[in-house]
Amino acid sequence: MMYRICYDDGVARDAGTRTEYYRSEFEALKRARQLLEDGDHHGIAIHDGSGSVLTGIRLELKLGLAATD
Secondary structure, eight states, rough: OOOOEEEEEOOOGGEEEEEEEESSSSHHHHHHHHHHHHHOOOOOEEETTTSOOOHHHHHHHHHHTTTTO
């Protein structure tokens, strides 16, 4: 199953959205976590193979985020 991450590039507001593709959920979640930790990107979305967006508590649990993060 292919996973897709969409996010702003963090450089300029007008610069647009970047998209990256990953073969596994683990790789996609690892990259999303890296983007979040960098702090330069906002509006990060992870799409699974069916096109559904991983969001909310489900995404937080998969990324390993705690309430204190």
